[in-house]
Structures are given as C-alpha cells and as structure tokens.
Amino acid sequence: MNIKVALAGNPNSGKTTLFNTLTGSNQYVGNWPGVTVEKKEGRLKGNKDVNIVDLPGIYSLSPYTLEEVVTRDFLINEKPDVIINLVDATNIERNLYLTTQLAELGIPMVIALNMIDLLRKSGDTINIEKLSKEIGCEIVEVSALRGTGVMEVANKAIKIAKSQKAMQPIHKFGAEVEFALSQISDFIKNREDIAPELIRWYTIKLFERDSKVLEKLQLSKNDLEKIEKIISDIEKKFDDDAESIITNERYEFIEKVVKIAVKKKSPGMTTSDKIDRIVTNRVLALPIFALVVFIIYFISVSTVGTLITDWTNNVFFGEWVMGGATALLQKIGAAEWLQSLIVDGIISGVGAVLGFVPQMFLLFFFLSLLEDCGYMARIAFIMDRIFRKFGLSGKSFIPLLISSGCGVPGVMATKTIENEKDRRLTTIVCTFIPCGAKIPVIGLIAASMLPEYAGFVAPAVYFIGIFAVIVSGIALKKTKLFAGDPSPFVMELPQYHLPAFKSVIAHMWERGSSFIKKAGTIIFVSSAAIWFLTNFGIANGSFGMVEGSDSFLGIIGGAIAPIFAPLGFGSWEATVSTFSGLVAKENVVATFGIFFGLGADIAESDPTLVNKVAELFPNVFAGISFLIFNMLCAPCFAAIGAIRREMASGKWTLIAVGYQTLLAYIFSLMIYQLGGLISGTLTFGAGSVLAIIALLFVLYMIFRPNPYVSAKKARS
Amino acid sequence: MLEYIINNLGTIVVSLIVLALLVLAVVRIRRQRKQGGCAGCPGCSDGNMYCGGCELNQQKK
Numbered sequence: 001m002n003i004k005v006a007l008a009g010n011p012n013s014g015k016t017t018l019f020n021t022l023t024g025s026n027q028y029v030g031n032w033p034g035v036t037v038e039k040k041e042g043r044l045k046g047n048k049d050v051n052i053v054d055l056p057g058i059y060s061l062s063p064y065t066l067e068e069v070v071t072r073d074f075l076i077n078e079k080p081d082v083i084i085n086l087v088d089a090t091n092i093e094r095n096l097y098l099t100t101q102l103a104e105l106g107i108p109m110v111i112a113l114n115m116i117d118l119l120r121k122s123g124d125t126i127n128i129e130k131l132s133k134e135i136g137c138e139i140v141e142v143s144a145l146r147g148t149g150v151m152e153v154a155n156k157a158i159k160i161a162k163s164q165k166a167m168q169p170i171h172k173f174g175a176e177v178e179f180a181l182s183q184i185s186d187f188i189k190n191r192e193d194i195a196p197e198l199i200r201w202y203t204i205k206l207f208e209r210d211s212k213v214l215e216k217l218q219l220s221k222n223d224l225e226k227i228e229k230i231i232s233d234i235e236k237k238f239d240d241d242a243e244s245i246i247t248n249e250r251y252e253f254i255e256k257v258v259k260i261a262v263k264k265k266s267p268g269m270t271t272s273d274k275i276d277r278i279v280t281n282r283v284l285a286l287p288i289f290a291l292v293v294f295i296i297y298f299i300s301v302s303t304v305g306t307l308i309t310d311w312t313n314n315v316f317f318g319e320w321v322m323g324g325a326t327a328l329l330q331k332i333g334a335a336e337w338l339q340s341l342i343v344d345g346i347i348s349g350v351g352a353v354l355g356f357v358p359q360m361f362l363l364f365f366f367l368s369l370l371e372d373c374g375y376m377a378r379i380a381f382i383m384d385r386i387f388r389k390f391g392l393s394g395k396s397f398i399p400l401l402i403s404s405g406c407g408v409p410g411v412m413a414t415k416t417i418e419n420e421k422d423r424r425l426t427t428i429v430c431t432f433i434p435c436g437a438k439i440p441v442i443g444l445i446a447a448s449m450l451p452e453y454a455g456f457v458a459p460a461v462y463f464i465g466i467f468a469v470i471v472s473g474i475a476l477k478k479t480k481l482f483a484g485d486p487s488p489f490v491m492e493l494p495q496y497h498l499p500a501f502k503s504v505i506a507h508m509w510e511r512g513s514s515f516i517k518k519a520g521t522i523i524f525v526s527s528a529a530i531w532f533l534t535n536f537g538i539a540n541g542s543f544g545m546v547e548g549s550d551s552f553l554g555i556i557g558g559a560i561a562p563i564f565a566p567l568g569f570g571s572w573e574a575t576v577s578t579f580s581g582l583v584a585k586e587n588v589v590a591t592f593g594i595f596f597g598l599g600a601d602i603a604e605s606d607p608t609l610v611n612k613v614a615e616l617f618p619n620v621f622a623g624i625s626f627l628i629f630n631m632l633c634a635p636c637f638a639a640i641g642a643i644r645r646e647m648a649s650g651k652w653t654l655i656a657v658g659y660q661t662l663l664a665y666i667f668s669l670m671i672y673q674l675g676g677l678i679s680g681t682l683t684f685g686a687g688s689v690l691a692i693i694a695l696l697f698v699l700y701m702i703f704r705p706n707p708y709v710s711a712k713k714a715r716s
Numbered sequence: 717m718l719e720y721i722i723n724n725l726g727t728i729v730v731s732l733i734v735l736a737l738l739v740l741a742v743v744r745i746r747r748q749r750k751q752g753g754c755a756g757c758p759g760c761s762d763g764n765m766y767c768g769g770c771e772l773n774q775q776k777k
Contacts, residue, residue: 332726342734521741521748528738 003050003161004078005154008071008102009086010095011057012494014114014144016040017503018086019054021150039074044154053080059094061101061201062243063212066416075105076198081161083109084153086144089119089126090495092262096254097247099135103169104204106197108160111139112153117146118495123265131261136170145500166197173249180234181207187223207231208243272496276378285382292370294459300363301443302455308358309443317351337545341531345594349527352593353519353586356440361512363436367405368507372499376401377491384489390470391477393417393486396426400433400469404462405511407431407639411646425473425482427646428656431635432468434461436515437585441630444589448613449623461631468632468663475701481655483708515586523590526583530576530594548573548595566687567629567665568622568672578629584636619682621675625668632664666694 007015019025023042044050055074056067063069075083085102087095102109111132119126132139138156142149172178185203188194194202205213206227219227231242238245269277279288299305325347329339370376379401384394395417403410410430417423434442439458446457476482533553537546548554549572557572557579564570564578577591596612617623634640634657644653673691676682721728 329726329730332730333724334730335724335727338727338730338734342730346734521745525738525741525745528734 001049001162003082003158004080005044005050005052005157005161006075006080006083006107007052007054007086008075008083008098009057009114010059010088010091010098010492011067012492013057013086013088013095014142015054015057015086017144018084018112018114018142018150018153019052021144021147022052022154039070047158050154050158058098060098062208063210065418069212075102075107076201079195080107081164082157083107084157085109085111086114087111089113089115089141090122090124092126093251093254093258096135096257097250100169100171100250100253101201103136103167103171104201106166106195106201108163108165109137109167110153110157110160111135111137112142112144112149113139114142114144115495116141116149117143118497122270125263127261127263131257134170134257134260136168145497145503169200171250171253173246176234176237177207177245177249180230183230184227187219187227188217191217204246207234208246270495272374272493275496276493279375280378280381285378286386289379289382290463292375293462296363296366296370297458297462298455300359300366301439301446301458305359305362306443308362309355312358313351313355317347317355321351322347337535340535341528345531345535346524346527348593349530349587349590350519350523352590353440353523354516356443356586356589357512357515357519359439359443360436360515361508363439364405364508364511365504368504368511369499371507372497372504374494374496377493380491381493384491387470387473388486388489390473391482391486392425392469392473393422394489394491396422396429396486399426399430400466403430403433403435405436407433407435407635408642410435411639411642414646419484419486421482421484422486424647424652424656425476427643428476428659429469429472431639431660432472432632433465434458434631435585435635436511437636438631440586440589441581441627444592444609444613445623445627448610449617449620449627451610457627461627464628464667465631468667471698471702472659472663475698476659478701478704478706478708480708483706518584518586522584523587526580526587527590527594530580530591534576534594564629566673566690567625567668568619568676569617569626569629571616574616574626578626578633581630582634582637582640584638585630588630619676619679621672621679621681624675625672628671629664629668632667633661635660666698669694670698 007019009015019040019042022044024045025040025042039056040054042052042054044052053074055071058065058068058071061068061072061075063072074080083102083105085099087099099111113126113128113131128139128141138160140149140153140156142153144150173181181200181203184206185199188202188206189199202213202217206217209231214224234245235242240248278284322343326339326343329342334342370379380394380397383397383400387394387397396414398416399410399413401410402413407430410433411427414423414426414430417426438461442458442461443454446454450457477484530553534548534551535545536543537551537555539546539550549558553576554572557576560579561570561572561575564575569575569578573592573595577588577595580591581588592609592613596609614623617626635643640653640657643656644650647653647656669687670691673682673687674695677684677688677691682688
C-alpha cells in the first residue's frame with residue numbers, strides 16, 4: 001500500500017528538518033520563516049511505499065499568500081493519506097490556530113510537537129494526554145533538530161493512514177455560528193464534487209467568503225444571495241466581519257486548550273529576547289550588522305581564506321597539477337599547442353576558479369552559521385526599518401540575503417512578494433549583492449589594486465551592493481513603473497539556538513561543491529574556448545596561431561573596448577574578461593589567467609598575475625571601477641534566465657538587464673573620472689563632464705519629489 | 717600516414733581525451749539546461765526549491 005504523508009505546519013516549525021531526517025534528503029533548511037516556497041517529495045528511509053511531502057509553512061488555510069495556496073491546493077486536491085502537523089511547542093498558541101483548520105479537512109492527522117527540548121529548557125510543560133484529548137488526535141513529542149521522536153511520529157502516521165480513520169474535529173464554534181454553518185452546508189452537502197469529509201471545511205470557507213472556494217463551487221446567484229444573507233445576519237449580531245468571527249472563536253478555543261494542557265513558567269524574558277534587546281536595538285542594530293558582515297568577508301576573503309587559497313594555488317595547482325601536467329605532456333611528446341591548451345588554457349582557467357573555492361567555502365560556512373543561529377531573520381527585520389524609508393519592504397531583503405550565496409535562488413525567492421511592482425523591483429536589484437562567484441573577482445582586484453587594504457575591499461563591495469539597492473529603490477519608486485507603497489512585512493523571529501554543526505557543514509558543502517561542479521563543466525568549456533579565441537586568428541590572410549591582440553578575441557574585444565575607456569578599462573583584455581563574466585562571474589578571473597598564460601600560480605595571491613592585472617589599469621580608480629562594474633552589471637546567464645522566468649516577459653528582462661548595466665556604467669564612470677580628478681591622476685576633460693552629468697542625474701533621481709506619493713501620505 | 721600517427725601518438729591520444737572531455741562537459745551542460753534550465757548554479761544546491769525546472773526534474777524521475 002502506497003501512503004502519502006503531508007508535513008504541514010507554521011513557517012519555521014521544523015518541517016524541512018523533519019523531512020530531511022525521515023527521507024535522508026538534504027533539502028535546504030534555513031532558520032527563518034518562508035524558506036520552503038514549493039512542495040518537495042521524498043521516500044521514507046527504509047520504506048519505499050511511504051511518500052513524504054514537505055509543504056511550505058503557513059499560518060492559516062486562507063488563500064492570501066503563495067505558500068498558503070500551494071499547501072491548501074495540495075491538501076484539498078491531492079488528498080494525502082495522513083497529515084503530520086508540526087507544532088512548535090515553544091509557541092503553541094499560534095501554531096494551534098493552523099491545527100484547528102487542518103483538523104477540519106477530515107484527513108487523518110498526527111501532531112508532531114516539535115522543539116520539545118527547547119520547551120523543557122524554558123521550564124514550561126505540556127500535558128500531552130490532555131492536549132491530545134482536547135484536539136482529538138495523537139501527539140508525539142519530537143525534536144527534529146536532535147532527531148528524537150522522529151521515527152515514532154512517522155510510524156504513528158503510517159498506522160493512522162492504514163486505519164483510514166478520518167479526523168473528527170472536536171472543536172466547535174459558538175451556537176449561533178454553528179447554526180449559520182449548518183444552514184450554509186445545506187447548499188453544498190449533496191454535491192458530488194465535494195467529498196463528505198470536506199463539507200465542513202467548505203462550509204466554513206463559504207462563511208468566510210473565501211474567494212477561491214466561491215470561484216470553485218460556482219454556486220447559483222440565488223444560493224449566493226441566501227448564503228450572503230445568513231452571513232450578514234451573523235455579522236450584524238457580532239458586529240464584526242465573518243472572517244474575524246471565525247478567527248476569534250478559534251482563538252477562544254485555543255485559549256481554553258492551553259489553559260488545560262500547558263503550564264508556563266512565570267513570564268520573563270527568554271534568552272532570545274535578551275539577545276534581541278541588543279541585536280535589534282534601534283541604535284546598535286546597524287553597527288552590529290555592519291561589524292558582522294565586515295568580519296565574515298574579512299576572514300573569508302583575506303586572513304584565513306587567503307592562507308588556504310595560497311596553499312591551494314601554490315602547492316596544489318602550482319606544484320602538483322600544473323607541474324605534473326607539464327612534465328607528463330612533455331614526456332609523451334605532446335605538441336606545444338596542446339600543452340598550451342591544457343596548461344595555459346584549461347588548467348589556468350579552471351584552476352583560477354578552483355583556487356578560490358576555499359574562500360567560497362569559508363564564506364558559505366559563516367553564512368550558514370548566521371542562518372542557523374537565527375541572526376539572518378533579524379537582519380531582515382533590521383533592514384525593513386531602513387528599506388521602508390526608501391520604498392522597499394523587508395520582504396525584499398530575504399531575496400537579497402539569499403543572493404549573497406547565489407543570484408539565481410535570490411531571484412527565484414522574489415516569487416513570495418505578492419505586490420507585482422515590488423517583486424519586479426526586487427528582482428532587478430537583488431543581484432547587486434555580491435554572490436559567491438564574485439568572490440574571486442573581488443580577491444583578484446583587491447590584491448592587484450589595493451594590496452594594503454585588500455581585507456577591507458570585500459566588505460566594502462558588499463556595502464556598495466546594499467547602497468546600489470537603496471539608490472535604486474529610491475529612484476525607481478519615483479517612476480510610474482514601480483510607484484506605490486511597499487508591501488507590508490510581517491515576520492516571526494525564530495528563537496536563537498546554537499547552530500547544529502552537521503547542518504552547517506552540510507549546507508556549506510552543498511553550496512560550495514556546486515562551484516567545483518561548475519568548474520568542471522561551464523568553466524572547463526569556456527576556458528578551452530577562450531584559449532582558442534585568444535591564441536588563434538587570421539594573420540596575413542591565413543588562419544593560425546597569432547599574438548593576443550591579433551586573435552579573434554583581441555579584435556572583437558578591441559572593437560568594444562572604447563565603450564569602457566571612459567571607465568578606465570578600455571583594454572581588450574579587460575573588456576573580454578568582463579563579457580566572459582556573463583557565462584559565470586568567476587570566469588572573469590579564469591579569463592585573466594588564460595590571457596596572461598601563466599604556467600603556475602594563477603590565483604589572486606600569485607604576484608605575476610597580480611602584477612599583470614595591475615598593469616591593465618592606469619590607476620587604482622580604474623581597478624575599482626572595473627570591480628564595481630563587474631559587481632553591478634548584468635549577472636551571469638543562469639541568473640538572467642531566472643530573471644526571465646520570474647518576470648515572465650522578455651521586455652521586463654531587457655529592462656532589468658539594461659538597468660543593471662546602466663547603473664554599473666554610471667557608478668564606474670563616477671568612480672574613475674571623479675576619483676581621478678580629485679586625486680589628480682586625471683585632468684579635466686570630456687569624461688569628467690560626463691561623470692558630473694551622471695552624478696547630477698543620480699542626485700536628481702534621489703532627491704526629486706515623488707510625483708506618485710498620495711496627498712494624504714505627503715501631509716503625514 | 718602510419719609514421720605520422722606513430723610520431724604524433726602522444727598528441728593524438730591527448731587531443732582525443734581533451735576532445736572527449738569537452739564533448740562530455742557540453743553534453744552535461746546541455747542536458748542540465750534542457751532538464752531544468754539551470755546551469756549548475758548554487759541555487760540548485762539550495763535544495764532545488766527555487767528552480768521550477770529542477771522541481772520538474774524531480775517529478776519526471
């Protein structure tokens with residue numbers, strides 16, 4: 001017998017952690033609400049007949065958010081054999097609100113009372129027997145993170161599913177509401193398209209005027225008028241709207257249940273509350289956030305990160321791989337062009353990227369730590385206060401946080417933003433936050449142009465990314481395409497807890513290993529292609545190996561390079577590297593490695609590459625301009641594809657990519673021209689005039705009055 | 717001809733290996749793109765939850 005088990009519960013109640021333990025999967029777990037936006041399926045370990053579905057976290061079965069729609073549609077249309085309802089024991093009142101609704105679906109249900117270890121630590125107690133009796137279903141104490149009670153809840157769910165005993169909700173509304181519900185149910189109880197156990201749920205939804213249910217049931221105008229009359233009468237009696245009446249009655253029931261089954265220690269501040277008093281403090285929150293980001297990027301990119309990267313490049317690639325490959329190829333008598341392809345092309349390109357993998361792993365390790373302990377959720381909360389002032393909501397910050405790992409999931413995460421204008425705006429700006437693939441570019445330019453301050457460059461680039469997001473938010477919100485108030489942002493802050501070492505390492509490995517896989521496919525192929533296009537061309541009318549500037553890439557890059565001359569990097573090498581970043585951002589470094597044909601150390605710590613790259617730029621501002629352009633311009637093709645999918649429009653994709661590239665160009669132009677002018681490395685010229693016009697334009701876009709702000713809001 | 721092959725055996729064998737690896741890499745990239753529209757980005761290691769294409773792959777399996 002095949003059994004379908006649905007995991008349902010509030011956001012951040014531990015569904016995915018339980019799912020991973022039950023199925024042996026390695027799905028991404030984040031310690032903030034809203035990590036899972038699509039349902040995921042897996043087979044129970046040791047029992048292939050049991051299919052487990054992890055559903056997005058929801059607070060209710062109302063159809064207001066994407067997560068609610070996904071979960072509700074699955075439960076109603078696909079009818080799982082049993083529901084495991086994850087209930088956060090430390091926040092039982094709010095969690096039981098969903099439980100009362102799940103119970104009305106008639107699907108057999110077992111409650112997994114999760115985070116029981118945290119509850120015990122707090123000193124509170126829950127009487128399981130009493131709670132089970134009041135709710136009307138079996139309850140198992142679980143700690144999904146520690147793995148306790150996990151198999152017990154699965155076995156109980158299988159047993160209940162096999163018994164096929166429909167859930168009978170014990171909870172009843174007040175007499176007047178129940179009478180109204182019974183009247184409404186008369187209109188649908190004989191319909192063949194509604195399973196008998198779902199009649200009560202549909203009735204309650206009709207009472208709440210649930211738009212999706214009304215649309216689905218296609219009731220006659222006459223029936224709708226009669227139902228509306230029943231609801232209006234109750235609303236008049238209660239002096240409240242129907243949905244609020246149901247909500248209030250549910251909470252009254254929950255209050256009663258909690259009184260019977262839960263014993264709370266005297267109310268006081270929890271450890272999380274105490275930490276939050278400092279971490280989310282109005283004055284201290286931002287400096288703490290800045291310090292945390294600085295430490296993470298400082299350690300990842302310089303200090304410890306550099307030490308590991310140095311060894312990877314100097315010993316592993318420099319001595320072992322390159323030295324070994326050269327010796328082997330010479331020994332077997334491989335042609336020189338082939339040696340060049342393998343050593344100067346493929347190994348240089350792929351090695352340049354792999355050399356940075358330790359730094360990426362370190363960055364992902366710290367990001368995983370922040371996520372797991374609960375601080376990431378606080379960052380969204382802190383940034384909401386700031387973003388709101390600039391027209392963006394904290395909801396936009398979740399995709400930005402995810403983008404610090406990779407822009408693709410960051411762009412995909414925007415789908416949870418209901419407001420279309422906000423969603424589009426967030427999609428456009430989220431790749432401004434430097435992703436892991438940009439770390440090699442930052443490391444290389446920092447070591448080449450600002451060796452004394454290399455450790456400060458990575459955090460600075462991160463903050464420039466946030467600055468670009470804020471500037472874009474202010475400027476674009478004043479245009480017709482994006483005008484409007486930011487979406488409301490409600491987020492539950494999870495309890496702080498010590499990160500689980502296993503999950504942090506697993507998460508770091510999952511993210512970091514993908515860069516190794518990518519180096520073996522995309523970077524491998526593009527390194528070979530770039531080597532070919534850099535070493536071959538047509539000279540004196542015949543095809544063959546030529547000097548770099550006469551090669552195919554040299555000619556193409558040379559033709560495009562003047563566009564970047566005002567930005568300080570008008571050489572064909574820098575131009576081609578920038579374009580190669582469209583394949584993957586780390587390809588910028590791989591391309592430099594191939595251009596300079598270095599036989600050995602080719603990563604950022606190698607003095608030869610560092611010197612060669614430094615020679616490309618006339619001054620430090622040109623190097624910074626190159627870096628900023630590559631950080632802010634159009635992202636890689638994978639991210640552009642994600643933008644295309646999310647925008648569902650070619651026109652909007654062009655707007656997004658065009659805006660990103662234009663903003664990058666303006667920022668880089670100002671950095672190179674104005675920086676050069678102030679430092680005296682450049683004299684006043686046409687470029688300076690362009691930069692001043694660009695600066696005035698940016699200032700105008702930021703400080704001009706918002707023509708779309710409502711008169712009421714303007715007065716307030 | 718045979719003499720040319722013997723003299724350049726090292727080059728020919730290594731060239732064929734490199735070519736085979738390149739073809740394999742291209743096939744893998746194409747397959748990934750066709751299946752999920754993703755290109756091995758770390759997004760997929762974030763649990764495949766954001767890439768609709770990857771979801772589709774799982775369903776196909």
